[in-house]
Amino acid sequence: MIGYRxxxxxxxxxxxxxxxxxxxxxxxxxxxxxxISQNGExxxxxxxxxxxxxxxxxxxxxxxxxxxxxSILNMLAGLIVPTRGAVSIxxxxxxxxxxxxxxxxxxxxxxxxRTAQANVAFGLxxxxxxxxxxxxxxxxxxxxxxxxxxxxxxxxxxxxxxxxRVALARTxxxxxxxxxxxxxxxxLDAQTRxxxxxxxxxxxxxxxxxxxxxxxxxxxxxxxxxxxIVLSPRPGRIKSDIAIDLPRPRDIxxxxxxxxxxxxxxxxxxxxxxxxGGDIA
Amino acid sequence: xxxxxxxxxxxxxxxxxxxxxxxxxFDPDNLFTIWAWRLALAALVIxxxxxxxxxxxVDPMFLASPVAVCGFLFDYVVSGKIWVNSLVTLEETVLxxxxxxxxxxxxxxxxGGSKFLERVLTPFLTIFNSLPRxxxxxxxxxxxxxxxxxxxxxxxxxxxxxxxxxxxxxxxxIDPDLTMMAKxxxxxxxxxxxxxxxxxxxxxxxxxxxxGAIYSLLGVVVGEMIAAKWGLxxxxxxxxxxxxxxxxxxxxxxxxxxxxxxxxLTTRIERHLGRWKTED
Numbered sequence: 001m002i003g004y005r006x007x008x009x010x011x012x013x014x015x016x017x018x019x020x021x022x023x024x025x026x027x028x029x030x031x032x033x034x035x036i037s038q039n040g041e042x043x044x045x046x047x048x049x050x051x052x053x054x055x056x057x058x059x060x061x062x063x064x065x066x067x068x069x070x071s072i073l074n075m076l077a078g079l080i081v082p083t084r085g086a087v088s089i090x091x092x093x094x095x096x097x098x099x100x101x102x103x104x105x106x107x108x109x110x111x112x113x114r115t116a117q118a119n120v121a122f123g124l125x126x127x128x129x130x131x132x133x134x135x136x137x138x139x140x141x142x143x144x145x146x147x148x149x150x151x152x153x154x155x156x157x158x159x160x161x162x163x164x165r166v167a168l169a170r171t172x173x174x175x176x177x178x179x180x181x182x183x184x185x186x187x188l189d190a191q192t193r194x195x196x197x198x199x200x201x202x203x204x205x206x207x208x209x210x211x212x213x214x215x216x217x218x219x220x221x222x223x224x225x226x227x228x229i230v231l232s233p234r235p236g237r238i239k240s241d242i243a244i245d246l247p248r249p250r251d252i253x254x255x256x257x258x259x260x261x262x263x264x265x266x267x268x269x270x271x272x273x274x275x276x277g278g279d280i281a
Numbered sequence: 282x283x284x285x286x287x288x289x290x291x292x293x294x295x296x297x298x299x300x301x302x303x304x305x306x307f308d309p310d311n312l313f314t315i316w317a318w319r320l321a322l323a324a325l326v327i328x329x330x331x332x333x334x335x336x337x338x339v340d341p342m343f344l345a346s347p348v349a350v351c352g353f354l355f356d357y358v359v360s361g362k363i364w365v366n367s368l369v370t371l372e373e374t375v376l377x378x379x380x381x382x383x384x385x386x387x388x389x390x391x392x393g394g395s396k397f398l399e400r401v402l403t404p405f406l407t408i409f410n411s412l413p414r415x416x417x418x419x420x421x422x423x424x425x426x427x428x429x430x431x432x433x434x435x436x437x438x439x440x441x442x443x444x445x446x447x448x449x450x451x452x453x454x455i456d457p458d459l460t461m462m463a464k465x466x467x468x469x470x471x472x473x474x475x476x477x478x479x480x481x482x483x484x485x486x487x488x489x490x491x492x493g494a495i496y497s498l499l500g501v502v503v504g505e506m507i508a509a510k511w512g513l514x515x516x517x518x519x520x521x522x523x524x525x526x527x528x529x530x531x532x533x534x535x536x537x538x539x540x541x542x543x544x545x546l547t548t549r550i551e552r553h554l555g556r557w558k559t560e561d
Binding site: 170 | 372426458461462463464465467468469472476477480481
């Protein structure tokens with residue numbers, strides 16, 4: 001109950017307000033992550049990674065597959081614990097799953113026995129919101145992601161793009177302070193991907209939420225983010241940290257033909273080092 | 282795309298059928314055709330059976346004619362013996378099923394939810410489940426007497442493992458994406474279990490229940506056949522000892538009817554609960 005009320009308060013406050021960019025939202029502090037692989041070897045996924053993200057910034061992390069990009073998100077979501085170092089959100093060190101975080105994956109995770117509406121309402125339901133409240137909220141969010149009229153549809157009746165929209169609405173319903181996106185558009189076809197990127201940016205701009213996007217699509221990173229961080233191959237270290245000074249509000253589709261866009265994208269391609277034999281999955 | 286259309290076109294007739302108006306006779310989608318064939322087939326079997334008995338092709342000592350079976354069933358109903366014996370068998374079946382299903386679901390959920398328990402217990406479960414427990418029926422009679430208890434225990438021992446294993450499989454087959462989603466959406470362990478794991482396991486649990494209901498009846502009948510005062514299984518034994526094949530086949534017909542009803546009942550309950558799909 002209390003958790004839900006807090007969430008609504010934050011939404012009211014943050015709507016339209018400019019984020020206080022001087023405050024730190026995410027701090028990844030000298031993090032190292034090791035794990036034991038299936039054949040018993042110790043693998044260093046991340047080594048000495050530090051990232052400071054101010055409130056309201058949209059940061060994309062790119063890098064070759066296996067460089068530990070997703071590990072950073074999992075740490076922030078409280079799903080794994082760093083071997084060394086610490087991660088914090090709003091100044092508090094993350095020790096377990098937190099309701100302040102909205103995590104979205106490449107796979108939609110829709111409960112197949114629930115309608116789109118009930119799927120979107122899931123987060124509010126586990127927070128104890130009343131049925132009327134959560135269903136009204138779910139309907140409003142479904143409309144915002146362009147799924148009006150599909151409230152009663154089941155997963156099996158929706159296309160991949162629509163399922164991912166439901167996942168987006170579900171994540172927005174809990175009104176998180178921080179969005180963690182793990183290749184949320186990666187499983188979509190090229191056109192749907194751009195439409196959804198555009199929609200996410202449209203919904204996100206002016207909310208003042210912090211976003212951390214992990215992707216291997218460099219165009220996606222440059223088109224959407226304020227800042228792109230390039231990780232090196234395993235063990236992942238920060239190779240470069242590039243400010244994307246393209247204007248906002250941004251048109252995801254046409255910004256791709258911008259000269260500055262091309263320059264930034266080329267620079268990132270070079271940093272990732274495709275020609276140097278790096279593996280881009 | 283092309284392949285998909287081919288499959289659809291192929292669905293109506295899987296084997297070549299002569300095309301001069303006979304198509305309706307072999308139309309797999311025509312309900313009338315299908316029922317006509319079913320009735321014809323039943324009439325053929327029962328008629329052939331009656332003819333074999335009437336023409337004395339088979340010794341009536343070994344095989345009762347359908348007419349004789351019907352005569353027996355009529356007397357059986359009129360004398361009221363049908364109700365006494367059916368009721369005993371049904372009571373034992375329902376009791377064994379309810380206990381086995383309840384505890385089986387519970388144990389399946391606990392074991393399915395714990396990797397540790399699952400790993401420790403799997404070999405034992407496999408042994409117990411593959412053991413032909415009906416072979417233990419004589420021991421159950423010795424341990425629990427010739428009354429209802431031994432039959433209930435036998436039915437329980439069959440249902441419990443069937444339901445346990447299907448429940449456990451249902452819990453383990455939950456898509457990890459779904460539990461992960463629930464976790465990052467802030468669901469507590471309890472909520473995750475109730476709203477995701479339990480819900481996701483329902484189809485598999487029901488498959489186990491449907492099988493369990495039939496096995497419960499099987500266990501009870503076998504138990505009654507070994508030693509009992511009442512019950513349809515005991516009746517089968519009594520009539521076969523006394524060389525009354527009409528009685529044996531008559532009681533078998535009643536058992537078949539009960540089995541069909543049980544199956545229908547569980548299927549209906551499943552379909553009714555299937556409405557969990559439409560609301561949150």
